[in-house]
Amino acid sequence: MNAKRADKLATGILYAVAALVVIILVALLGYILVQGVPEISWHFLTSPALAFEAGGGIGIQLFNSFYLLILALVISLPISLGAGIYLNEYASKNTITGLIRTTIEILSSLPSVVVGLFGYLFFVVQFKLGFSILSGAFALTVFNLPILTRSIEEALANIPDSQREAGYALGLSRWETVTKIVVPAALPSIITGVVLSAGRIFGEAAALIYTAGQSAPALDFSNWNPFDISSPLSPLRPAETLAVHIWKINSEGIMPDAKAVSAGASAVLIIAVLLFNFLARWLGKRLYKHLTAE
Amino acid sequence: MQNENMETTQRNIMHFDPKAHEIALSTEDLRVFYGQSEAISEGDLQFERYKISSLIGPSGSGKSTFLRSLNRMNDRIATVKGKIMYRGLDINSDEVDVYEMRRHIGMVFQRPNPFAKSIYENIAFALRQRGLNDKHKLDEIVETSLRQAAMWDQVKDDLNKSALALSGGQQQRLCIARAIAVKPDILLLDEPASALDPVSTSQVEDTLLELKQNYTIIIVTHNMQQASRISDYTAFFNLGKVLEYAETGDIFTNPKVDLTNDYISGNFG
Numbered sequence: 001m002n003a004k005r006a007d008k009l010a011t012g013i014l015y016a017v018a019a020l021v022v023i024i025l026v027a028l029l030g031y032i033l034v035q036g037v038p039e040i041s042w043h044f045l046t047s048p049a050l051a052f053e054a055g056g057g058i059g060i061q062l063f064n065s066f067y068l069l070i071l072a073l074v075i076s077l078p079i080s081l082g083a084g085i086y087l088n089e090y091a092s093k094n095t096i097t098g099l100i101r102t103t104i105e106i107l108s109s110l111p112s113v114v115v116g117l118f119g120y121l122f123f124v125v126q127f128k129l130g131f132s133i134l135s136g137a138f139a140l141t142v143f144n145l146p147i148l149t150r151s152i153e154e155a156l157a158n159i160p161d162s163q164r165e166a167g168y169a170l171g172l173s174r175w176e177t178v179t180k181i182v183v184p185a186a187l188p189s190i191i192t193g194v195v196l197s198a199g200r201i202f203g204e205a206a207a208l209i210y211t212a213g214q215s216a217p218a219l220d221f222s223n224w225n226p227f228d229i230s231s232p233l234s235p236l237r238p239a240e241t242l243a244v245h246i247w248k249i250n251s252e253g254i255m256p257d258a259k260a261v262s263a264g265a266s267a268v269l270i271i272a273v274l275l276f277n278f279l280a281r282w283l284g285k286r287l288y289k290h291l292t293a294e
Numbered sequence: 295m296q297n298e299n300m301e302t303t304q305r306n307i308m309h310f311d312p313k314a315h316e317i318a319l320s321t322e323d324l325r326v327f328y329g330q331s332e333a334i335s336e337g338d339l340q341f342e343r344y345k346i347s348s349l350i351g352p353s354g355s356g357k358s359t360f361l362r363s364l365n366r367m368n369d370r371i372a373t374v375k376g377k378i379m380y381r382g383l384d385i386n387s388d389e390v391d392v393y394e395m396r397r398h399i400g401m402v403f404q405r406p407n408p409f410a411k412s413i414y415e416n417i418a419f420a421l422r423q424r425g426l427n428d429k430h431k432l433d434e435i436v437e438t439s440l441r442q443a444a445m446w447d448q449v450k451d452d453l454n455k456s457a458l459a460l461s462g463g464q465q466q467r468l469c470i471a472r473a474i475a476v477k478p479d480i481l482l483l484d485e486p487a488s489a490l491d492p493v494s495t496s497q498v499e500d501t502l503l504e505l506k507q508n509y510t511i512i513i514v515t516h517n518m519q520q521a522s523r524i525s526d527y528t529a530f531f532n533l534g535k536v537l538e539y540a541e542t543g544d545i546f547t548n549p550k551v552d553l554t555n556d557y558i559s560g561n562f563g
Contacts, residue, residue, distance in 0.1 A: 169400060
């Protein structure tokens with residue numbers, strides 16, 4: 001076989017493999033969307049779920065998903081940012097920081113159901129937080145920290161050293177250089193990392209089943225006192241999220257329209273995750289453009 | 295051979311009488327180590343005030359390392375021993391506040407490295423970090439710095455545009471403007487024109503000749519024409535040693551050391 005034919009053959013195989021991946025993805029997404037999108041209506045998105053009758057919605061689950069997402073990010077972002085800055089800007093290369101890096105890597109490959117069971121034992125049982133938003137948010141933090149830390153560390157590492165030298169040469173301290181030059185320059189990729197991890201958190205179920213719980217008690221949306229247990233903001237109430245809801249309907253749902261609700265909820269979840277991804281790309285590109293050229 | 299070199303070095307360093315001139319910066323027995331290996335030995339140089347001094351020499355001769363040691367940019371990379379005297383103070387000692395010191399001894403690098411901020415912010419940023427918040431004052435310093443770097447007319451309408459949108463030559467002059475905005479005494483330049491085209495290079499050179507009136511300039515260059523065009527004094531580095539240091543005219547027309555002659559006539563390097 002001559003080189004030209006070998007090249008053609010190899011190119012063909014690569015195209016076929018790529019096409020296969022795309023087809024599987026499109027088929028999967030298409031199936032979920034075609035099945036689910038007709039079920040989505042304003043009523044479906046806003047009304048509470050019904051356990052025994054048809055016509056229930058996913059309003060509370062949707063709210064819970066967003067609330068948990070925000071709480072988890074509020075807790076994990078400062079920690080990840082601090083850890084990322086330390087690892088990339090301050091830590092010298094030695095055994096201890098090597099150990100920290102390895103630990104982060106191991107943590108990031110931990111199955112989420114293990115994170116969920118750890119959260120159950122630690123936050124729910126040991127700290128007596130019960131099945132609650134707070135337990136769920138902490139579990140999601142454990143789940144999110146390693147990946148977010150890695151992505152922030154990488155974003156900082158991509159800023160060339162010449163930027164740091166420019167800061168030092170102007171008589172700026174290391175801290176000023178990091179916070180005022182390096183972090184702002186890395187902001188587009190940091191934000192992309194945060195939004196992508198938001199997508200992962202939003203779709204997470206296994207880490208939440210035993211921490212945020214599997215029930216979504218009715219909420220009083222006129223009561224915004226976070227210390228009241230019936231308030232949507234109460235961090236101590238159990239909160240079933242969208243992803244957990246889907247899992248639950250499919251394993252033990254007894255409402256007559258379980259299949260339709262599950263399909264609709266899955267479509268909403270997929271659309272939300274897709275939106276997070278597009279938002280991440282769009283925001284990252286826009287910020288980069290804004291920084292580099294008007 | 296080594297002894298002979300050492301003698302010539304000593305003699306040539308004293309080629310001009312330091313007492314007759316005002317010395318802005320001088321080094322005494324400066325030695326730089328990367329780990330165990332010695333990159334600079336016997337670095338003894340005096341830099342005269344309001345003059346341009348060039349450091350020339352083949353790649354790896356230690357001229358950049360020497361320059362970067364002068365405002366302690368090598369602190370975390372290498373071990374620097376010896377004295378660097380600035381206004382009667384040894385700035386290579388631990389007691390010196392390096393951040394404060396670098397406001398007096400600024401630096402411009404080989405590759406233009408503007409911040410990912412607007413042109414205005416590139417200059418105003420460091421001043422604001424020092425607590426200068428007066429808008430009028432900032433505007434004024436931004437304008438004078440850009441004028442001194444000979445680029446005010448080109449960018450005065452685009453001050454809010456990102457600095458990264460400028461051409462390489464403009465970026466480098468912005469970096470010079472940024473460095474002089476904090477009003478240093480001494481400006482160190484590490485091959486500032488090596489990444490630029492000939493037109494931008496000559497613009498940067500004009501800028502430096504202009505700046506000489508108010509600043510002591512020390513410049514590392516690979517370009518011997520550049521050294522002879524703009525500098526008053528030239529030091530020739532080889533293998534981590536200063537082999538010859540004299541007035542630029544002398545070095546280029548009448549070098550005392552054979553190696554210097556070989557280098558400037560392009561026989562090696």
